[in-house]
Amino acid sequence: MSVETVLADRPAPEVPRDARSAPLIELRHVSKSYSGAGGGAPVTVLDDINLDVRDGEMLALLGQSGSGKSTILRLMAGLTEASQGAVLSHGSPLSGVNRRLAIVFQSFALYPWLTVQENVQVGLIQRRLDTRQEKEEIDRALELIGLTGYENAYPKQLSGGMRQRVGFARALVAQPEVLCMDEPFSALDVLTAENLRTQVVDLWRGSGHAGLKSIFLVTHNIAEAVFIATRIVIISSHPGRLRTVIVNPLPYPRDVNSRQFMALVDQVHAAITALVLPDEPSDAVAVRPADAGPGRAVAPAEGPREEATSGISARVETIPNAPVETIVGLLEILEDSQETINVFDLSARIGREFGETIAIVKAAEMLGLVDTPKDDVVMTQFGWYFLAAPETARKTLFRQAVMKLRLFQMLTARLDAAPDGRVDAGIFLEELGTLLPYDQPPKLFQTLIAWGRYAELVDFDQNANVVYLHEASESDDDEAGEASP
Amino acid sequence: MNARAYPQTTAQQLEPGSRLGWIDAIVVLAVFVLLWLLVVLTGDMRVRFDELHPPPLSLDVALIPYYTARTVLRMFIAFAAALLFTFTYGYVAAKSTRARKVMLPLLDILQSVPVLGFLSITVTGFLALFPGSLLGVECASIFAIFTAQAWNMTFGFYHSLITIPAELQEAASVYGMNRWQRFTKVELPSSAIGLMWNSMMSFGGGWFFVAQSEAISVLNKNIKLPGLGSYMAGAVEAGDTRAAVYAIVAMIITIVVLDQVLWRPLVAWAEKFKLEQTEGKDSPTSWMLNLLRRSYVLAWFSHHVGRGFGHTSQRASLLASDLTQTISGRTPPPIKALLRIAMWALTVIAVAWLIFDAIDIAKEIRTDMTGTEMLHVVWLGVLTLLRVAAMSVIATLIWTPIGVWIGLRPRVARVAQPLAQIAASFPVNMTFPFIVAFFIATHIPINLGSVFLMALGTQWYILFNVIAGAMAIPTDLREAATLFGLHRWRLWKTLIIPAIFPFWVTGAVTATGGAWNASIVAEVATWGNDKLVADGLGAYIAQVTEKGDQPAIYFSIVVMALFVVAINRVVWRRLYDLAERRFRLD
Structure with a gap:
């Protein structure tokens, strides 16, 4: 299996561009910042983004929540404007809303007072058909997406999956060049999401859809990105920067249980982990006790991370948004699993989104409670000591940390x-x-x-x-x- | 029939099987009667009016239906105007961030101006506009009702517009809706429920003003418009208790009927505009709406005419947006710049005109009123403020326990809440004469009695907000309180007071706002030849209005508006913030 990983801090200039696949949408050195709340300093959500959506691809933008990936989608759609840089559509600057794309929204964004039929009709506004043609188009879309018979239902009478189908139908009848999907499955239960995902892939492969040239998917779900996309772009948070581009050559239909599929998922996992928990010791990384084992709770009283503090980091480092009890919970899991656990297994085990898991691990690492060689999470001596201590002593240790x-x-x-x-x-x-x-x-x-x-x-x-x-x-x-x- | 919660599409009812029924006969008849009434009554509005010979007002009981119809028509004209104002003002404020900065504070001030104080000024203005016709007085009355309704509705509409979920707006942009399509498909539906409730409340508040503004004495003249309010005033003047009671009964019937055949159906119908994605359990229902949904004529009408109209409006809006696009595309930039300058110039001129006007009035006040007189007016404001404060404290102490008792019992609340709403609509100023007679008989000084009069009209706002608050207390919190054996004061302190606090604030703001306005009516009271005058700003305004002393009117109104604005800023806004921060239950 050949999977090619391109580390791309500035991907756009490096991408070879043949005439056939001139980018449908292109972001060039785009930054976006919002003025801070209450007149504070502006917050930069996106920093120097270079990204293109090409003809014939299914592009997935993968990142944690709050990484600004939805903002990228809205920039492409012309719903918001870049603070710096340019958004191009077919090589010329975009002004106003991008009429060549359609969006499937996370919250479905259906109008509760319109029936299924009328909601889909909204997608036809730009095409200006007469009543008979409109009816035909709607019927065709509803049939394709499996909603025949629901024409006169109101959205709130439908299940979540059915509602998102309406969202898809509305997007498809608009005959977009690029179909954008903003976390389209994250509001759905697992089974429904699975089913819809497969349908999207089928739809793309069947591709009887006039004018549809590309699909752009925004997601935080790694398996979903690997299942659907032909190219995966990973975005880091605070501020959003494009880091890694992974090309996914797996043939459709993809088998989630195949070895290649899992290998690719692992590769994406590793790429994200490398981003958030870099291996090389930075100024914030703890001392790494090589052999901290169970039962060795007698830790040096002077506490962890002497080097880090003696080195006095002038740089202020942010702290991840992780509640204290989740950090303690992480330590308890590490205790059960003989001190070492793989980050992905951890994520699966605690049933949290990968980004959230990483935030907790990162927090524990900053406090010197764990260490993260490669993809593994290891308890430090200080961690053992902390876990063994009674509640009041824990607080003292935490305070020191x-x-x-x-x-x-x-x-x-x-x-x-x-x-x-x-x-x-x-x-x-x-x-x-x-x-x-x-x-x-x-x-x-x-x-x-x-x-x-x-x-x-x-x-x-x-x-x-x-x-x-x-x-x-x-x-x-x-x-x-x-x-x- | 499952059409109760959601209007199944009319197509279902249009199937060949459905036929004309008795309900259709009633609908058709009602439509014709309404049209006929409209023609007759609007004709009557334009009769000649001679200031020296005002139209006679008969106390004949048989005329009550006619007078009632006139009053109701007045209400609806004012309401239509308020609705129009709401749409334009609210829409512009929501769309333009620049305009918003001026429009919202302005609305806030307008809301604080005591409407009744302005009556004499508007009457003279409108009389000049329509010389020799009753239409002038008619307009002044309608304007008074309008000002009682419009501000609240506008605030509500504006608020709904800016809280539309972002993704619904984004979808509208991505799929290319033009302004009209966005307004009809997104903005109007999302604000429908808020608008409906707000309209209902404002309309209810309007009765008070219609009753008051029909019979006005300005510039030493007694003008009475044909209507239920004047009928009542006439009855009081003549000391005709029987006629007065009839008028009150007619008023109650009118309010109840309108509630049942108009507002309840509208509220139940508006359920379909709820933004939540799941079906609610306790949706409001209306027998009237259920009946109307069975009407073949209405279904046919909405299917053919309604849809055709919708279709045409959509097409027209497409044409219009195309046209504006081409025009704005072809207009050379200099002309655009010129237009923009002209717009600004117009705004500046309008503002300058207002300022000059204000300066004129200020000069007039300076020359006509002495410093001590002005100070006296402020002092009267303090007295009225004390009265308003006393009213809210007493109303709170009385109605909070009752409201909580009702609110914690869903079955009682279902009956009591609409009743409280109807009670709030009833123009209590119609009953003031009776109460004043009672005061006179029992020698209760008007200085105290006026507090009671003010409370009569405004206490309901506190009551039904407290009911709503108590109903909103989550069951698990109540169960926890029972489990831990919280009783009496402990229960109130830990659960009930914090839970109802935000609701109480909303109610109390409305109540005190209403009380300031009511003071103009409540601090001066007459029964036959007896006239009681309390010491207060309201009484002062009423007296100078009667005399037509313009500078004094302006000055006292400004003082009252300032009092209201100041209290809002100092007290209510802080309590609102506190409620938001500390006591929100989600």
């Missing part, structure tokens, strides 16, 4: 400096916005407070909108202060 993070050092320093130990939350939000322009300050702030509360380090008064030091932690303050001069 978070105080190694720049964000918390800055937070507590700020509170110490305030005369009454109370600082308005708005100030923190603003600072977070300038420090980490690619994050959403409110979300980050929430995680910060949640971790700080567990550590009994800080507290937050929602009514007064004020952050203050936790009273009980004041005795420990000196200790923490020493750890990070």
